[in-house]
Amino acid sequence: MTTIASALALVRARLDTACLRAGRPVGEVSLLAVSKTFGPDAVREAHAAGQLAFGENYIQEAVDKMAALADLPLQWHCIGPIQSNKTRLVAGHFDWVHSIDRLKIAQRLSEQRDPARGPLQVCIQVNVDAGPNKSGVRPDEAAALAHALAKLPGLCLRGLMAIPEPDPDPTAQAAVLGRVAALFHAIGSSGLPAGAQWDTLSMGMSADLEAAVLAGSTMVRVGTAIFGTRPAKST
Numbered sequence: 001m002t003t004i005a006s007a008l009a010l011v012r013a014r015l016d017t018a019c020l021r022a023g024r025p026v027g028e029v030s031l032l033a034v035s036k037t038f039g040p041d042a043v044r045e046a047h048a049a050g051q052l053a054f055g056e057n058y059i060q061e062a063v064d065k066m067a068a069l070a071d072l073p074l075q076w077h078c079i080g081p082i083q084s085n086k087t088r089l090v091a092g093h094f095d096w097v098h099s100i101d102r103l104k105i106a107q108r109l110s111e112q113r114d115p116a117r118g119p120l121q122v123c124i125q126v127n128v129d130a131g132p133n134k135s136g137v138r139p140d141e142a143a144a145l146a147h148a149l150a151k152l153p154g155l156c157l158r159g160l161m162a163i164p165e166p167d168p169d170p171t172a173q174a175a176v177l178g179r180v181a182a183l184f185h186a187i188g189s190s191g192l193p194a195g196a197q198w199d200t201l202s203m204g205m206s207a208d209l210e211a212a213v214l215a216g217s218t219m220v221r222v223g224t225a226i227f228g229t230r231p232a233k234s235t
């Protein structure tokens with residue numbers, strides 16, 4: 001039986017190896033443990049094994065989990081789509097949001113963020129494959145949204161997030177990941193307003209973290225490889 005601690009150790013070893021292969025310093029890529037659909041006990045186990053940052057897709061589920069884990073110093077990242085009626089919960093409970101794809105949502109988050117908590121750290125989600133049913137801005141819209149977000153006082157703009165479709169062809173996969181990295185660097189050198197801290201490329205999951213690290217990802221979001229296969233979920 002695999003424990004969460006041993007699975008985490010394996011994922012960390014994969015990350016270190018990927019960094020070495022990419023000629024990047026080990027430890028340059030941070031690990032977000034995606035705990036969606038898993039209960040507080042699983043998060044507790046991962047925390048006991050040294051994991052502090054957790055990603056969640058479903059807002060209400062996440063807020064309930066946070067309440068059950070309020071005794072632990074965890075960092076919570078929202079990585080799922082956000083409807084307008086959920087922005088107050090997100091602004092009130094999360095530390096990061098990776099899934100910003102509309103100015104209106106960003107404005108609400110900024111307004112609803114309690115200044116005492118410090119700005120919400122945010123990434124813009126890019127729909128890099130231009131899949132019609134996928135969340136995220138089109139790549140050609142990302143720079144304009146970044147410049148608008150960087151001015152919102154309740155937010156600190158950190159970078160881009162992408163969920164590239166799995167591609168069995170390593171060359172095609174590398175090309176897509178490389179396009180996201182190129183966009184990340186282009187926006188970073190486009191003279192963003194002061195206040196932006198453009199340092200995060202959130203890309204790579206259980207199946208493609210090595211390729212993402214090679215392409216330049218700075219944060220991988222890993223669920224299945226840490227917690228196991230998720231039960232089917234209808235929400």
Ligand SMILES: *Cc1c(COP(=O)(O)O)cnc(C)c1O
Binds near residue numbers: 057205
């Ligand atoms: C579920 C999810 C992940 C984790 O995916 P795994 O394949 O289980 O590692 C990462 N990012 C997002 C946005 C997700 O929704």
